[in-house]
Amino acid sequence: MDTLTARASSNVAARLASSCGPSSNCTGSARRVKASGPKTGSRKGLALNATNNFAGDRSVFNRATLSKCATQTRNLSIQCATDVAVSDVVGTPVKNTSVLVVGATGTLGRQIVRRALDEGYDVRCIVRPRQNPADFLRDWGAQTVRADLLKPETLPPALVGIHTIIDASTARPEESIGDIDWEGKKALIQSAKAMGIQRYVFFSIEGCEKHMEVPLMEIKRCTELYLEEIGMPYTTLRCCGFMQALIGQYAVPILEEQEVWGTNDTTKTAYLDTQDVARMTLAALNTEKTIGKTLSLAGPQAYTIQEVISKCEKKASQEANVKTVPIMALKSLRGAAGLFQWSKEAGDRLAFSELMGKNLTIDAPMDETYEILGIEPSEITTLDEYLDDFYGRILKKLKEVGGQSRQKDFYL
Numbered sequence: 001m002d003t004l005t006a007r008a009s010s011n012v013a014a015r016l017a018s019s020c021g022p023s024s025n026c027t028g029s030a031r032r033v034k035a036s037g038p039k040t041g042s043r044k045g046l047a048l049n050a051t052n053n054f055a056g057d058r059s060v061f062n063r064a065t066l067s068k069c070a071t072q073t074r075n076l077s078i079q080c081a082t083d084v085a086v087s088d089v090v091g092t093p094v095k096n097t098s099v100l101v102v103g104a105t106g107t108l109g110r111q112i113v114r115r116a117l118d119e120g121y122d123v124r125c126i127v128r129p130r131q132n133p134a135d136f137l138r139d140w141g142a143q144t145v146r147a148d149l150l151k152p153e154t155l156p157p158a159l160v161g162i163h164t165i166i167d168a169s170t171a172r173p174e175e176s177i178g179d180i181d182w183e184g185k186k187a188l189i190q191s192a193k194a195m196g197i198q199r200y201v202f203f204s205i206e207g208c209e210k211h212m213e214v215p216l217m218e219i220k221r222c223t224e225l226y227l228e229e230i231g232m233p234y235t236t237l238r239c240c241g242f243m244q245a246l247i248g249q250y251a252v253p254i255l256e257e258q259e260v261w262g263t264n265d266t267t268k269t270a271y272l273d274t275q276d277v278a279r280m281t282l283a284a285l286n287t288e289k290t291i292g293k294t295l296s297l298a299g300p301q302a303y304t305i306q307e308v309i310s311k312c313e314k315k316a317s318q319e320a321n322v323k324t325v326p327i328m329a330l331k332s333l334r335g336a337a338g339l340f341q342w343s344k345e346a347g348d349r350l351a352f353s354e355l356m357g358k359n360l361t362i363d364a365p366m367d368e369t370y371e372i373l374g375i376e377p378s379e380i381t382t383l384d385e386y387l388d389d390f391y392g393r394i395l396k397k398l399k400e401v402g403g404q405s406r407q408k409d410f411y412l
Contacts, residue, residue: 096198097121099285100162102149102188103169104142105134107244108203111278112166117141119282126158149184155191164199164285165192170216181219189223189232199233199291201281206238206296206364224294235284236294239277240362241269243299243386246308251390254312254320262309262322268302270363273381283373290372296364300382311383315391 099116103109104125116123123142127134134144147158149169159165167188171180192200204224208217227234253260277297284290303311313320370377 094161094163094198095122096163098124098161098163100124100126100159100165101142102126102165102167104137104144106168106170107242108274108277109168110137111274112168112281113137113142114140115275115278115282116166121282124158124162149180149188152184152187152191155188156195159191159195159197162195162197164201165197166201166281168203177216177219181216182223185223186226189227189230193230193232197232199235199285200227201235201237201284202227204236204238204294206240206298206362207360208238228292233291235290235292237277237281237284238294238296238364239272240296240298240302240364241271242277243271243273243381243383246271246312246383246387247390250305250309250320251312251316251387254309254318255316255391255394257318257321259321259323260309262305262324264324266304266359268304268361268363270298270300270302270361271383272297272299273386276380280369280373280375283375287372287374293372295369295372296366297369298364298366300377300380302361302363303383308383311387315387 097120099121101109101113101116101123102125104113105127109125113123113125117140125134125137125142125144126147127137127144128146128148137144145158147154149155165188167185169180171177189200202223204220205217208221208224212218212221224236227236250260280297284295309320309322366377369375
């Protein structure tokens, strides 16, 4: 940021923290709610504590039912009595093409950044210090800003001059789902509300309200409710699964003659190419019909893991070395992991085995989504087309360099 922007960011952040801090007069529909938890600035603190609809409530991690989650949000509809109205902030009016992407280095986030830049948006990306820097985002033409969902005090400066937030982030495998996807997202939503952000696009999981026994799906559903009850102009996009995940799990190992892990369930998933998801996301921004809407994003057809492996075998002209893991074994492993605090996060992630054991079809009707977004179903990439493109490119590259199938560098 330049000096003036940085100074403005600092001033706004300070005023927000002082006006919505522990001593502010923030009232709910039924009663006054006092801020709880550590002070602002601590790792667990919230820069806007008093606007926290759940007021430090962590019942979501105690497997709260959907009805309890909904009751909490409805009973605690908070409005912060702050003297920092959006109109009070002096500066250049915010352009509706100014977008902040959270999770910009991820599989989906980077596609959204690229698509938004191609469509003429001014894109800013939240990045954290990491071993693999986000130089590619700046090379594409995006601006990067340092902020962290685990450090709420860093969020308001990142939102200065932003019209729309696209939230495509989630916890990394080594991180806590509770800290990132719940506490961190609450802090981000509260900051967005207080800073006058005009649109918030949130990525959720299809059918999350039906499977509250899975921690991440429970958190996604509660976040959906939180956005609605806090009065944020939101658009929720519920995804089923991404084709890109199949490359590292199945396509490459089969090509490398390595073991692939399968299960004995018949759960089907309607995978989408993240480039198509990015296109749908930008289409959602281009119409006001999506404000206050929850839309499903599903691929043209749902497949079992066995069907995916079979397709990869055929296209790679190579037989897969499949090791089948019984669903009951995954459930037992989840139960064992949940016994210890240090392995609780692993147990939470293994909770998806509960869904596989039910042999569900993770899919959704797309008629309404296509109509609202103005997209033709025939324009969406099928799994066969996606795998044909992947194997076509990698096998051509291997042929050019005279390499063997074990050369992994070409699928990234």
